[in-house]
Amino acid sequence: MSNVYDKAHELSRSLRDSDEFQQLKNLHVQVEEDEVAKRMLDNFRNVQLELQQKQMQGQQPTEEEITQAQQQFEMVQQHEVISLLMEQEQKVSTVIGDVNKIITEPLEELYGNPDDPENVQ
Amino acid sequence: MSNVYDKAHELSRSLRDSDEFQQLKNLHVQVEEDEVAKRMLDNFRNVQLELQQKQMQGQQPTEEEITQAQQQFEMVQQHEVISLLMEQEQKVSTVIGDVNKIITEPLEELYGNPDDPENVQ
Ligand SMILES: [Ca+2]
Ligand SMILES: [Ca+2]
Numbered sequence: 001m002s003n004v005y006d007k008a009h010e011l012s013r014s015l016r017d018s019d020e021f022q023q024l025k026n027l028h029v030q031v032e033e034d035e036v037a038k039r040m041l042d043n044f045r046n047v048q049l050e051l052q053q054k055q056m057q058g059q060q061p062t063e064e065e066i067t068q069a070q071q072q073f074e075m076v077q078q079h080e081v082i083s084l085l086m087e088q089e090q091k092v093s094t095v096i097g098d099v100n101k102i103i104t105e106p107l108e109e110l111y112g113n114p115d116d117p118e119n120v121q
Numbered sequence: 122m123s124n125v126y127d128k129a130h131e132l133s134r135s136l137r138d139s140d141e142f143q144q145l146k147n148l149h150v151q152v153e154e155d156e157v158a159k160r161m162l163d164n165f166r167n168v169q170l171e172l173q174q175k176q177m178q179g180q181q182p183t184e185e186e187i188t189q190a191q192q193q194f195e196m197v198q199q200h201e202v203i204s205l206l207m208e209q210e211q212k213v214s215t216v217i218g219d220v221n222k223i224i225t226e227p228l229e230e231l232y233g234n235p236d237d238p239e240n241v242q
Contacts, residue, residue: 007131008223
């Protein structure tokens with residue numbers, strides 16, 4: 001089992017050293033150091049989070065809330081550094097998703113993946 | 122980035138080779154080959170799944186459904202191989218959780234972990 005943890009730490013380090021992560025970190029620092037950008041992004045994230053929490057509780061967001069979220073999304077999209085940051089977050093998130101798929105392959109072979117046509121039960 | 126994927130495959134292989142996973146696999150095969158055990162476990166999982174889906178949709182399960190789930194849980198707990206399988210699933214799930222924490226450490230350093238007292242904002 002210790003080998004599993006060693007390999008996890010090696011993977012973690014290679015993720016930290018990757019260009020994708022280093023670029024994400026740089027953009028993150030740029031936003032943190034720009035008071036206006038930081039406030040804009042914080043507001044956007046808070047509105048997103050509130051919407052998600054509502055939906056998780058089975059509540060329907062109001063039309064006003066949806067409009068507000070869309071307007072904030074358009075605003076942050078027009079901010080160059082924030083939009084680059086969000087693109088970079090998407091890239092890193094895709095890598096993490098791929099990595100999770102690779103790691104859980106042994107489990108999928110046991111339990112089957114319902115999305116995989118080979119595993120129709 | 123290719124190094125990240127290489128490391129993910131190495132981690133996946135070490136997980137597959139681990140005693141924890143090999144034992145899980147053996148128990149899984151034992152249950153699959155025992156018709157009564159398999160049906161018992163399938164029933165249990167279906168009831169669990171239905172309860173979870175209800176709760177995710179914000180619905181309250183009925184008292185009858187909760188009692189039924191508890192009775193099925195006690196029944197599978199009394200089946201030796203199934204209870205060993207469920208214990209082993211718990212062990213592997215803990216390892217996967219630990220591994221996920223290790224892998225996402227670089228992200229946590231950026232975004233902070235709200236559970237970590239060092240990261241109070
Ligand atoms: Ca090592
Ligand atoms: Ca390799």
